[in-house]
Amino acid sequence: MTVKNDKTHWVYGSALVLLSFVFFQSFYAYHLFFKEQVQLFLYSAEYFLTYFDKPGWLARFAGDFLTQFFYLRGGGPAVLSALFLIEWLLITKILRQINHSSTPYLWALIPVGMDWVLHTRLSHPVSVSAGTILVLLFFLAYRCISNHKIAFIAGILLLFATYWLAGSAMYILLILLVLPANKNHRFPLYKQLVLVLLASFIPYLFYQKYLLTLQQAYLFPANQPSSLLLAASILLAVLFDFSTKNIQQNHYRILRFGLPPFILILVAFGLKSMANFNLEKILSLDSETYFGHPDQVLRLSEKYQLNNRYTAYYTNLALAQSGQLPEKLMEVYQPASDGLFLPVSQHENWLTILFSNEAFYLVGDMNMAQHSAMLGMTFSPYHRSSRMVKRLADINLVTGDYPAAAKYLRMLNKTLLHKKWATDRLNLIRNGESPNWLIRKRQQIAQTDSLRKAYDHLPSVQFLVGQNPENTIARDYLLCHLLLNKEIGAFRQLYDRYARQQNLPLPSAYSEALLVSLFQAGASQDELASYNIPSRKIREFINYSNLYERSGGNPEKLVELYGKSYWFYYHFATKTAMEP
Amino acid sequence: MNRKLYIFISILVLAFSACRHAIVPDTTKANQPDLFPDYTGVTIPVSIAPLNFNVNEAHSAIHAEITGTDQSGFSVSGKKFIQWPSRKWSELLAKNTGDSIRITVSIKQNGNWIQYAPFTIYISPDPIDYGLAYRLVAPGYEVYSKMGIYQRDLSTFQQSPIIENTLVPGSCVNCHSFRLTDPGYLNIHMRGPKGGTILKTGDEINLLNTKTPRTLSNFVYPFWHPSGNFLAYSVNNIKQVFHETKGKRVEVVDLASDVIVYDVKNNLTLYCDQLMSDSVFETFPTFSSDGRTLYFCASDAKEFPSEYQQVRYNLCSLAFDPETATFGTRIDTVFHASALGKSVTFPRPSPDGRYIMFTLTDYGNFSIWHDEADLYLLDVQSGECRAMDAVNSNRTESYHSWSSNSRWFVFSSRRIDGLYTRPFIAHLDENGNPGKPFLLPQENPGHHDALLFSYNIPEFINQPVKLDMHQVEHLLHTEGTKVEQRE
Structure with a gap:
């Protein structure tokens, strides 16, 4: 059996992809749920045009399109696994084309593993993976150019186009264009330098046009420099594949059976150092609160036994919803009153601000819940959040501000997966119906007025109770x-x-x-x-x-x-x- | 980039909406259509971008026929909304300037065409300025997040950023102000760690550090002197609080405030004891069109929170001599709002000097969250003051500014959803009668519905704002020029 005819190489990619699916589905699902909650993908031309305001529009559009499916149980792991599989296939194909090596499929596991590790971070968007795939496809198309002069000019143009379409994934293209491994298209040193300088200069050229800081321009659509590790891992894969050609010929079996476990160990090490399982637990409490499962929150909280204010916050919310707060108050960790309300303050991180509306909404402080939800949305990385829009719609339904509620509901009506939720509520407005949950929430609202500061939780709750002791x-x-x-x-x-x-x-x-x-x-x-x-x-x-x-x-x-x-x-x- | 895309998409849309034959209605209704935006009977400038609209009724297709007084015109069909072809729109408006156009709308419901009674749009011969500048900000502003100041060409749908706070993360950009619509003279505050007041005077850009030992705060609400040599500012100790009940959301109050004038050429803050009284809240300063009167709002100082609803501002004035940069000695009350149990905010003198437009609210100075806030027009010569009923609604009408020829004004209103302010433009004829206002047109009439930001401080500009971002960014990394005080 020749190496080329060895169809078993599929096993390696498939295994890694399958493992990633199991990981995200079983151990890291709530990060993915949350990524969808801080996105809002609308099926409208107006919304589509907003992508052109920043670099990497196609990668961001594709990434956000895919992120919407994270709302579904199993949707996030399935999407990520599919992306990893495509990355693996494309990188394998590219390595095979530029290196003619025998084990490209093994080295291609490195970037896929890196992307898996990076996706454990909230700050690593799907658009980075989408951009990477786009660039790999561009490069494969670019390889069809045989004329060196045209290839050089096309390379220059492609760098610009890639920045426009895929943002910082442009560096991957640069790596593939200038690497010595790229034999058929190897440019003389001065041309390589031109390409490197150009790629370094493109974000600088456009950062003010896109109204970004320099750092943002070099990273976009990524939020953190760590996302660039994906490009770095592709560089490593290419270099390893190129520099180990002899080993691949002579020690094929050793590589074939030794490298995958080694990469798996690296992935495990990466997961251990980059994945935030503590945050995953907090996000599980948060998401189960959002999904309306207080019993599940209490079950998870008891299982985790975490001593932090977020766990206390969600546990208290769940206890209050089931009428058990004063009964079980002391059975859970309580960081004084910090576990009852989270502050909406510029000194807090965006997650705290985003979480904070839940308690205000629960007790019936609708103005503060609205303030908190609006700020939670604008402070989130992309300034739009399906979850906050739903909360804002509900707040305005409760307060009877139907035009404002309808605005949010019409937005959600343009989504794929929140459409039904929105339609049901729009029907409430159209038919003038008030289901029990709405009646109960309305009974909580104060009928007379008072003023409160953003941080004065106690007088505000006292006012609400004074208005309605029930x-x-x-x-x-x-x-x-x-x-x-x-x-x-x-x-x-x-x-x-x-x-x-x-x-x-x-x-x-x-x-x-x-x-x-x-x-x-x-x-x-x-x-x-x-x-x-x-x-x-x-x-x-x-x-x-x-x-x-x-x-x-x-x-x-x-x-x-x-x-x-x-x-x-x-x-x-x-x-x-x-x-x- | 966006412009080309718009053109491309417009061509596509036009290509696919080629079904421009007159339809034969199955039913005719006597009433006019319920449009969004409501463009029925509005008065528009000839250069305005097409007024695309939708009908607030379920439909599978929509058709509109537009005709001028000479019966020339064209028709457009669409699936969801009416999108006029820009060139034909402009040509038709140009042909009918000073007159009106008539639009007949039909919608298709259950396979049947329903035609509404036609409505009219008036085309004023009074020109309007190049565009608008406004801030887009989420309606919750205690802490800074994504926001920016943008400009919009009124004859097209093109919007471009002037500055966004993504350029300096953690900052807040606000209070953009131009000298009589001239963007060559520009004020923008940037608050935050790398903050300051960006001041553009002609080709020169400066960053000011505006806190002085005598002032309560950095410079806040600005207004340019017509000469461009001075800016009046308020300095305020501002507090934001929240209402507990529904119907009211946010209250922004001054715990103290004063008014000062900044001498641009000499980098001097000019003080006047009468504008810095401890027993009076002075705010929202503006200069008259001749630059010889400083208008401002003044209220007796009250305790917060016990008396916040008793803070009522009157419109006052003080003489100002731009040659000597000195103030008069007597404060006049131009409009005694507190006697009516009302409060004046945002006084804006018309550039021709005839009127002062202001917002009247029940109390306080931050009318943008007051549903009862309405626009009023004060005739400076006669002293007559009247509510601008033709433009007011039962929701907030608040910030407003004049076009350079005093024939148009733009104002922000929450009338659409009660939550997000949107810019409306209205005509004012030579007798001071306002026409029906129209919402800033958008290529897709659903634009406003999908926007999660409010239009804040809409200001006319007579040409595009040109801000050298390299220079601005460089300045923001400096300490800025510290403003001096006149002894």
Whole structure:
């Protein structure tokens, strides 16, 4: 069997692609969901024309087109796997053409593996892969030119065209044009220098026309310099393939069986160093919140046991949605009140701003939810977000601002995968219908006015509760906010005002906090009895107090029995600097 | 690039919409069509780009026939909306200048053509300036993100950026201002780590560091003196807060504000004690067309937040002598809005000196989030002031500016969706009567619907803005010129 006739080489590419699919589907799905959520691909000519404002328009258009399918379960992994397969095939073909080597399909695994690793970053867009594929196709077409003079001129023109169509993927073309491996089209040194200088100069030439910084112009459509590693990996593949031709002839079997595992190890190392599994967990909580699965959020949160404000934020949201916030408040990590609301501030990263609207929307603070969603969208990398547009549409449906809601819904109506969602809501407007969810949300809105600063969460929630004491989610957020900031006096005052007379079963955190407050105030037995605190809880409090005194306030003696009580939190929780 | 693309796509669209025969309607309706944008009965300048539109009713095809007074004209068909061929549009408008054109629209529903009653568009002989400059910004501005200042040729659909904050990430570009529509004299603020005020005077560009020991802040709301030698600015301590109830969203208030004048040639800040009173909020300064009067808005200082709804600005004036760069001594109240329980913002004198147009709102100075904000016109000679009912809506009408011949004005309005401001242009005849305004035309009438940015501070420009970006970028990496104070 000759090397050329060896059809088993498909196994290598297919295996890597299959592994990447399994990785993204099983271990990294939420990054891909999220990438779709911070994109909005519209089927309209107007939208299409916006791509011409920046370099690499075709790569960005193709990338965004493909990213829309990340909305579907399995869609992201399938799209990426398909792209990796195409990259592998094209690079194999190019290496075979320029090097006439026997194992191009092995070396082609390097860039594919690199692209896989890079796609674990939120900042690495699909447009980079799309641009790479475009450039590889251009190069294959370019190889049809046999005349050297024409090839040189075509190379120059192609560099410009590639920057226009594929942005920074132009460097891949440059690599393929000037590499010594490119025997049939090897240019003299001065011509190679001309091409290198030109490619270096093109982004500089256009950066002001495109209103980009110099760095952006050299990277576009990539957001981070790390995306250029894909071009670098293609360079490596070409060089390795070229420089190991003898080894390929003499040690074909060693290469064939030794190189793929080595590349796999490199990929694994790359994944370990570049993939952010912690963020994947946070994004899973975020996306399941977006998909409307609070039970799944609670399940995942319990599984992860992460101690950060984002996990606390989404867990609290899910607990509040299921009415369990005051009952289970102390069962999860709480970074004071930072896990209830996320700040909308220029000092925060764009993810925090984008996440922040969920809590405002949940408690019924629609103006702040709108502000947060708008900023979340404009701060996201591409300034458009299908998820934020959906949220803005819902906010305006709730507030009855139908023209604004319809604007967002009409936009979503021009998408492929959010169209049905939009149509259903447009029908609500047309038919004047108010389903139960809309009625419930509308009941949360304040009927009288007050002013609030962007960061004044507490007065705002208090105002909402004052307007509508039946807004139990806002009430729980208010009371838990006070508890987590150890404002026991204010908690009891507001509990008395908004919750005490409702004769509901007393949740754990509230009963524990009330006992602290009543004890501090030296309340009478009658007063204690009037709160209907379960006698079991009173006994636990007495036991805790005794143990606290006996141990001299040693948390280690208390943590086992009372580590998840409010008493323990009240005594020992301290707030450190804000987490990243 | 974009222009060529537009032309290419237009040719394609025209080629595919070749079905330009008169249709025979199956049904005729007595009412005029419900268009978006509503171009029925508007007054337009002869040089305006085609008023492409859609009909707000479901249809499988749309047809429109346009005729001049001599019955010459043409018709266009489309699947989704009407897109007039630019050359024929321009020719027809030129032939009917000072007169009107008539448009008959038909739509196809369930295989039947329904024809509406024709409507008229008036073509004013008054020319309009070359274009508009505006900022496109998401309607939430407490922190900076993607935004830019753009210019638009009014005779075509071409929009090009003047500056975007992608050039300096983390910055905010705002408050572009031109001297009487002349982009040779340009003010743009860039806020952020590499901020400053970009000032273009003819061929010279400078970056100003405008914070002085005596002023509350960097220079904020600008207005050019007609000579180009001075700029009036407010300096403000601004706070943004949010409403809790629906119907109102954002409130932007001044905790303190003053007015100063900047002497461009001598790099001097000119102070006047009467414009810097602690007990008065002074803001939105403008010069009269002869440059001898400084108008501004003034309110008694009030406590925030308890009295924010009692902050009501009157339109005031103070004499200014450009030869000696000195102020008068007496402040006059030109329009006593607070006596009416109202508040004046954005006073803009017409270049011919006859009128001052301003926004009247219930309270405060940041009318762009006030649904009740409407445009008013003050006749400087007679003192008569009236609401511009023909251009106002039940949503916000706010920022406005005049064309160089005082016959057109552009204003921002939230009338379409209540959330995003859009620029409307209206004609003002020699008697001060406004025509029905029209929305800035777009090649695709769905453009505004798909845009997630507001048009902010629309200003006429009499020629394209030319800003040397190399120079601007270089300047933004310097400390800038520190403005001096006149002792």
